[in-house]
Amino acid sequence: RKEVEQDPGPFNVPEGATVAFNCTYSNSASQSFFWYRQDCRKEPKLLMSVYSSGNEDGRFTAQLNRASQYISLLIRDSKLSDSATYLCVVRVGGYALNFGKGTSLLVTP
């Protein structure tokens, strides 16, 4: 079983829509949680870290539920420029990151 699981999508949504991505992780000892964004044929870039208290950055809101080992990302008022693959990432210990396979989002006019 993969350590980090996410729905690959694709999610096709119109501009202005709200879209939510979910992710589950298997290792209860996981310490840090992130969402990365990857544009087509580009490197992954950190979108935001995820905390148990929840955190928001503009139109993006991330939540962590340690009891359920579940991470979410909510994007409000989707823009065309939000089209990308969103990677759920978990750090168990040390510096190595465990990546989910990614969820593809396409925002259409």
Added chain:
Amino acid sequence: NAGVTQTPKFQVLKTGQSMTLQCAQDMNHEYMSWYRQDPGMGLRLIHYSVGAGITDQGEVPNGYNVSRSTTEDFPLRLLSAAPSQTSVYFCASSYSGSDTQYFGPGTRLTVL
């Protein structure tokens, strides 16, 4: 700062050839790592280093060697290329104790 740089951007090899993928960072980061990304597989850790002279294996180390003689550079060597090593390779770095990792632009490798 140039950040994390990788060369070459693209490479085609024949089975059995060897080559070195270069990775350099100018941010004085202690931690550096190599990942490979295959369609439908996500990124997988190959090797990592927590400082000059210290390296360790990740999830998929077979067929690859690394060394870390300086803080700045972390080359990845393919000893005898195989078609299964066709992939996109990303190098990443971070400060010790930081959760933020910075990725290079990637090297797209094809092994025929």
